[in-house]
Amino acid sequence: MDARSLKQFVNLSDCLHFGRASEASHVSPSALSRSIKRLEDELGVDLFERNNRSVSLTHAGRLFLNYARDTLGDWDAIRNKLMEESGELRGEVSMYCSVTASYSFLFEILTRFRRDHPHIEIKLHTGDPEDAIPRVLSGEEDISIGAKPQNLMAGLAFKLIAVSPLVFIEARRKKGQIHSGNAQPEAEEWAGKPMILSERGLARRRVDQWFRALGVQANIYAQVAGNEAIVSMVSLGLGVGVVPQIVLDNSPLADTVRVLDIKPALEAYEVGLFTLEKKLASPLINALWSQLK
Amino acid sequence: MDARSLKQFVNLSDCLHFGRASEASHVSPSALSRSIKRLEDELGVDLFERNNRSVSLTHAGRLFLNYARDTLGDWDAIRNKLMEESGELRGEVSMYCSVTASYSFLFEILTRFRRDHPHIEIKLHTGDPEDAIPRVLSGEEDISIGAKPQNLMAGLAFKLIAVSPLVFIEARRKKGQIHSGNAQPEAEEWAGKPMILSERGLARRRVDQWFRALGVQANIYAQVAGNEAIVSMVSLGLGVGVVPQIVLDNSPLADTVRVLDIKPALEAYEVGLFTLEKKLASPLINALWSQLK
DNA sequence: TTTAATTATTGCATAAAACGCATCATTATA
DNA sequence: TATAATGATGCGTTTTATGCAATAATTAAA
Incomplete structure (x- = not known):
């Protein structure tokens, strides 16, 4: 019995799934499986009823869950108390x-x-x-x-x-390159612009709302996982992207793109x-x- | 935190001596020293005030002792409860x-x-x-x-x-060997007989009492640690020994010695x-x- | 019924932790 | 000052735990 095993046991009791519980415990599924087995061997009872498709607490497991919760609580309590002591x-x-x-x-x-x-x-x-x-x-x-x-x-x-505006970016024109189209496109023009967006996440939802509010159908060129990848694609001139300003501040590609001053602005990232x-x-x-x- | 470390901590708190506590915990002193250090590191406080000559609980140690006792009690309780479950x-x-x-x-x-x-x-x-x-x-x-x-x-x-009489033994005479002296010596004769006794222990105390009661001064030839050694020396003819009957029953030298029927008998071993x-x-x-x- | 997908378990090699022994350093005692 | 007692520590060894990959068992889909 140690705090680690007990925590793992509680985690498994909570989600009844070795894979997820092992993630919650930051160990591999096999380590968790063995940990639970160790506990069961030590106690001499099965704590979980399990086959390869389902996991559930046994009666003994429910009793032990109470114990484990209490014990972990006590452990936290004494540690906090001693921390106060030591300052x-x-x-x-x-x-x-x-x-x-x-x-x-x-x-x-x-x-x-x-x-x-x-x-x-x-x-x-x-x-x-x-x-x-x-x-x-x-x-x-x-x-x-x-x-x-x-x-x-x-x-x-x-x-x-920090608050970081969610900005539209496009590739910075190379010197001498002719600018095709308006720098501040009107809403109608968006239907034509190829967009490079996050495939999901808050930024994506904001952009979707933004288009919906404008009554414009977005022309989505690429849906990408990761803001860095958006900057990268935009800098290659593949389209217009949307990223939080903070990403640009830390991107090595920052000077290959420029921020578009578009109204209404997207709601900022908090x-x-x-x-x-x-x-x-x-x-x-x-x-x-x-x-x- | 595990039951083992907590028990070690409690043992040390009880006797305030690493050597003895390590014996009580069935580990080496170095293992105990490290165990305690581990606990202290984990908690971030010293549990014992110690130099090379004395060990005492710190204030934090006293707090933790309460915790440890409770936790070990809870651990025992849940184990017992689950054992009842499993029968x-x-x-x-x-x-x-x-x-x-x-x-x-x-x-x-x-x-x-x-x-x-x-x-x-x-x-x-x-x-x-x-x-x-x-x-x-x-x-x-x-x-x-x-x-x-x-x-x-x-x-x-x-x-x-089991009850096992405490018996006097001497070397069994080899065939043809002349018996020197009486088979059942009187009290006075004991003064002359060389005795082979445990150097300490219950058997020794009983024999001492026996001689004292008879008012005879024993002639102690050898004081030995271990009943097997007594049998061995007696079988070599070095003197009369006293051992529990049970020792003879399990001794490979049993047939090289014989039991003397001496009154009053020594009180039996229980x-x-x-x-x-x-x-x-x-x-x-x-x-x-x-x-x- | 067959196939595919999911998921807990296990074999195996590796990594980490614990342990005991011998030694050291410190302190009380003679 | 010398000696004995005792807790800590370096080091090599043993034990234990872990992750990866493969396995087995079960359900869902085709």
């Missing part, structure tokens, strides 16, 4: 953000945090920015960086880091931190949270 | 006895126990029979096999396995199991305990 925070916080966000915001956030709390370990995971909120909601990560959605779901806390409100009770997470602004 | 006992029991006792009694006890409870692991440790009671009292072992002392200390439970009374509440220990007789 120094210590432990680990898991964090999730896109690679872009890690370039833009993370360094600044973490350098100060590391100085103030050298014994809080940050476990950073990067990936699709769209997963920022789901990962926090599922408990897979303590904190994530992402764009604030239209409406925040209950229990989710958000803290603004980039910030997400966490579960209840997690703000944790001194560790609170330390990171309240450091900002 | 099958599982876990481990530590046991201590002399090598002699392991030959004489252990096989019989354990074969049946293993059949009835195949998932209870017995951790057997052997050594000086005199340590049987101290080891149980200190909590170092759950159960031990040994001889019942004059008076049992409070809290200690005893269960008789060999049995020891455990702390409070430990009988544990289903595992109770299973072993109540299996007998």
Whole structure:
């Protein structure tokens, strides 16, 4: 019995799926499978009824779940109590953000945090920015960086880091190259312009809304995963793209594209931190949270 | 945090001595030292104030001790609850006895126990029979096999396995060899007989009492550690020895010595199991305990 | 009924952790 | 000052845990 195994057990109890629970626990499915098996061997009872298609708690598993929750709570409690004693925070916080966000915001956030709390370990995971909120909601990560959605779901806390306009970009004309068409196209012209957009995500939804509001049918040339790829395609002259300004600020291709001053502007990206409100009770997470602004 | 480390921590808190606590935990002092260090690192506080000569709990250590005791209790509780569920006992029991006792009694006890409870692991440790009671009292072992002392200390439970007379032995005369002296010597003769005795232990105390009661001064030829060694020396004709009958029953030298019928006889050895009374509440220990007789 | 897809488990090689032994450093005792 | 006691530490070995790839079992689709 150790806190790690218990957490893994609770994670599996919550989602009843080895694959997902193993992600939530940041281990491979095989490691989780063995962990659970170890627990079952140690206790001498099966905790889960499982075949290759379904997982469910046994009666013993339900009893043990109560125990595990309590024990993890106690463990947190004593650790917090002793941290107060020592006046120094210590432990680990898991964090999730896109690679872009890690370039833009993370360094600044973490350098100060590391100085103030050298014994809080940050476990950073990067990936699709769209997963920022789901990962926090599922408990897979303590904190994530992402764009604030239209409406925040209950229990989710958000803290603004920066506002970055969502801008239209096109390839910067090479010297001597003739500009074909208007620099500030009218709505009607959009129907003709090939657009390069995120295949999904907040930026995409904003753009879709924008076109809908204008009553214009977009001519979508490419749907791309990742803002960097949009910049890249736009710089090749394949069409007009939409990315947050912050992406341009950190892009090596920034000077190969130019920002179009289009009205009405897209609603700006509000980039910030997400966490579960209840997690703000944790001194560790609170330390990171309240450091900002 | 795992049950093992917590138990080690509690053991050290109890005796405040790495060497002894490591024995109680059945690990080397270095392993214990590292274990405690691991805990301290994990928690970020010192649990013990220690220099090379003294160990004491810090304030944080006292807080953590409460936590550790509770957590170990909860762990025991859930394990017991789940064991009830499964109807099958599982876990481990530590046991201590002399090598002699392991030959004489252990096989019989354990074969049946293993059949009835195949998932209870017995951790057997052997050594000086005199340590049987101290080891149980200190909590170092759950159960031990040994001889019942004059008076049992409070809290200690005893269960008789066998009664074995404490007998005087001398070398069996070889065929044709002339017997020098009386087969049943009178008290006065003892003063002349060279005695081979345990250097300590219950048998030795009984023999000392016996001589004192007779008002005779023993002529001690050799003080030996271990009953087997006594049999061996006696069989070589070096003197008269005193051993429990059970030792002869299991000795390869048994037919090289003979038992003297001496009055008054020494009080018999009552060999049995020891455990702390409070430990009988544990289903595992109770299973072993109540299996007998 | 057959095929494909999903998913928990397991064999195997590797990596990490724990352990014991011997040694060291420190401190009390004689 | 010398000696004994005792907790920490370097180092080589053993044990344990992990991830990857392959497997087996089950459901859904064709």
